Amino acid sequence: MSDLRELYQQVIIEHSRSPRNFKDLEGANHSAEGYNPLCGDQVTVFVVVEDGTIRDISFKGSGCAISKASASLMTAAVKGMTVAEAEELFGRFREMVTSEHDAEIDEEGLGKLAVFSGVREFPVRVKCATLAWHTLHAALEKKGEPITTE
């Protein structure tokens, strides 16, 4: 059970049950839709960007506990960051969930997002954890097409 508890840490279960910023966002000037063809999960991310800073962010959609919690924690983490800082955090997050199981975790750089470190033991779940991030990235780049994890 230990790997499984590592994957589904209490924070993740809690965020999946009551996700933060789970709503439409009025005044959003960036948004994108993300899609995971493997399971049919879908997420839309809305962002208000002003002067290169993420003033507000929200998401909607359906997904597993990992993808919902990841979207929830992501919105909490990047609110107030500059676009460049958010992209950098995405890079660190992606590196963590795809790293070797004995690689050091950059807990300081990841903050609360370190609760997703257990995902790296479950390669099929990496897409669940990164779907919201890929979608945020697409929203910030203002790509019109829905993005998928494939």
Place this chain on the structure above:
Amino acid sequence: MRGKVNLDVAAIRRDFPILAQEVKGNRLVYLDNAASAQRPRAVLEALNRYYERDHANVHRGIHELSSRATRAYEGARETVARFIGAGDVGEVVFVRGTTEAINLVASAWGSYAIGEGDEILLTLLEHHSNIVPWQLLARRVGAQLKFVDIDDEGRLRMEQLEGLLTERTRLVAVTHVSNGLGTINPVGEIVTAARRVGARVLVDGAQAAPHLPLDVKALDCDFYAFSGHKMCGPTGIGVLWARRELLEEMDPYQGGGEMIELVELDRSTYKAPPHKYEAGTPNIADAVGLAAAIDYLTDIGLDRIGAHEHELVAYALERAASIPGFRAFGPGRGRAGVLSFELGDLHPHDVAQVLNDRGIAVRAGHHCNQPLMRRLGVTATTRASFYLYNDRDDVDALCDGLRAVIEFFS
């Protein structure tokens, strides 16, 4: 249906080496058979024997091994023909699987038989492999796709099917057994209705061939497709059965060696069916393996296998009824060994992940049934699918597992 289980499941399980293993410290409980089944030793040995003793290319060698390989390959075709009730062994074409069989028909038959303004009638129960090839064809020739809806139990609305058939309907393509819900469709009735407007009928038998006695002549359809790997055979081998007159008139699907009579610089003549549709060196070994799988299943009896699965699903429905939040999709009766369900508001991925930790293999997702999932109002389901080597202990493990899932996320 028989109420009594009369398969010796313990003996059957000993025939499947892969089942004798632990996953995460638990006995493996394999309930993902609708995606792919496992192989008995008889199939593994047939593959080995073929490669160790008999392999060479077919239909072209004078030497001993080539004639043995040819005998084995064509013998496998005869086994398949007997298994599905095809009167004519020349109507059995070996392909990679159901998907290739349907693509072959869409390409070799659809390209001349379906034109602008014609209609292809499908159903909401279709697997993506019986939707996408028709979308591609329809776009190419300007045809139209129509879909028959299901009722709340997951059965085809037959009165709607009748209403959707018009004089423009050229094809009805329908699954024999739904991979998402287990619904067994009334193929005979569908064929009768299609005949009234002169439409051809293609049956996707991927989920039927492993579980039901088959008789393509009695079904009276025009095309029947299935895969080896869902019926204890190897991956990469499957069958398209088609009426001889269609195989005669259709153009080849692929060109190459093995399928020709005479090749000139600007034209060629082709072999008679089925070889006309088997360009290149065929998948000889896996055809031999498929024949071994058919022999194995036939020895046990497809009617007994079907009854056994039916009994397991009934038992599972009964046991799971008291699990909080458990809701099964699909018909209550007259279904194959497929059990798709939801568990409260838990996502199927999370359910399957926790079950995996207990050594239980189920499928979570849309099962290549996105239109069906949309119709059911879900993005995904959890699916347990049974086969001849599953027993009540497996059902009990699943039900205990589902209670553990609820506990884990509470």
